[in-house]
Amino acid sequence: MHTLNDKWMRVAGVPLLSLLGQWMMYGYTNVPYPDDWRIPVFFVLGAVLVWEANRQGIIVSRQRYPELGQTRQRVLFQLVWFFFFAGIIRITQTLFYDLIGLWQTDDVFEIKPYFFNTLVSVIGTIQLAAMFEGIYLYQRWKVAYTEAQELKKVNLQSQLESLKTQINPHFLFNNLNSLSSLIGSAPRKAEEFLDDLSAVYRYLLQQNNRSLCPLADELQFIRAYFYLIKTRYGEGIFMKVDIDDRLLKHLIPPLTLQILFENAIKHNVISVNRPLTIRLYTRDNTLFVENNFQKKKVAVPSNGIGLQNITMKYKLLDGPPVMIQQDESRFLVGVPLMKPKVEEPV
Known part of the structure; x- marks a missing residue:
């Protein structure tokens, strides 16, 4: 249960969602979409790296805090992990864009592109993680419910054996x-x-x-x-x-x-x-x-x-x-x- 069943998400979902996120980011900032094939390619590669890093955070959080009662700790752990690794990857990627001349800017460390690149990745990751967390919570609830029913059955059997002894x-x-x-x-x-x-x-x-x-x-x-x-x-x-x-x-x-x-x-x-x-x-x-x-x-x-x-x-x-x-x-x-x-x- 600690693993993620996200094969198709890794193969196709993350690349398609990253392209959608990039298009939305340029639309929100009113910046014309660049006529350079390298930008969407590198953005997709960056999104794949972000997801591969963050999915490890989801797996680690489930190993450390697997129970239903530990949901708050598990989610907080994931959020800190997402911001840290998405920030490192996207900031490095944005700096790489500027160094190879994918856009022209007078200030290499202009905050806006770093901020939005990181924000889009974090928001996208949180949405995907929320979906997997919902599936995980349902699975844990189902296991807990099944165990509760089994325990009730065992208790009833124990009571029956006790009753047999009594009479x-x-x-x-x-x-x-x-x-x-x-x-x-x-x-x-x-x-x-x-x-x-x-x-x-x-x-x-x-x-x-x-x-x-x-x-x-x-x-x-x-x-x-x-x-x-x-x-x-x-x-x-x-x-x-x-x-x-x-x-x-x-x-x-x-x-x-x-x-x-x-x-x-x-x-x-x-x-x-x-x-x-x-x-x-x-x-x-x-x-x-x-x-x-x-x-x-x-x-x-x-x-x-x-x-x-x-x-x-x-x-x-x-x-x-x-x-x-x-x-x-x-x-x-x-x-x-x-x-x-x-x-x-x-």
Whole structure:
């Protein structure tokens, strides 16, 4: 998108527009059009040079300020570039005209021809640039609209998956069954289990309308969620956490950890003899979720929607890519942590 689709403009449009601009300039200054073929030829060559120089300014401005919200900076950058390069080329060209005798003047540095030659080139360039900028803005808007629609689709899919978890009969039955067994044997643990169960459901209900949340919230949720899992599997599953406290306010898409934990539990053997260990740790502003890989003999059906949703969310939020690695002994997902926005003082 940083390139310009201006092939025909470069080949024919700029020369024809330059001849039109020259004719208008002579008409405006009431100076008879010169009977010398060299003047229109050199003017066309100058116009081509001006456009080739200024189109680079358009490309550079798009590389530096590509977003819709950076339109003002992009346009100002282009204007400064146009005036600078058009001025250098047209002033040099006008001086060249005088030195080779294309017109007679008593003062080599008479301001009028330099001014009008430069003005015509700048105005012509601005008109062409405005057309290309309009096309660029439309393309950026179209991309932004498409990404917004995709993000809405991903969010709806995420909400659907969250809703499935909330009403999943197996999830609810297993937790109620665990709670029932604890009530008689360990009433204190049953109370703690019920508190964590309610915290899990409360968090699931609250996250549907959020695109990002603090890492601290996710960790608090996953601890409550893991307590439910731990109650069920006992010594068959463990969680180790090594999180840099400085990153707790950094942002992450909600329910990311739940998806990764469910993925690990779903696809790996969990037993006292072969315990599953899930590690959470941070490195270089990235949250890593790692588990020892011990694949079940009977493959569990999977559509991969969970990991796809996480990856798509980061892509649509213009975040760094999600890292996924797997070998014979481990499965690792690296989730980038986004810096929180600095609140402006009131």
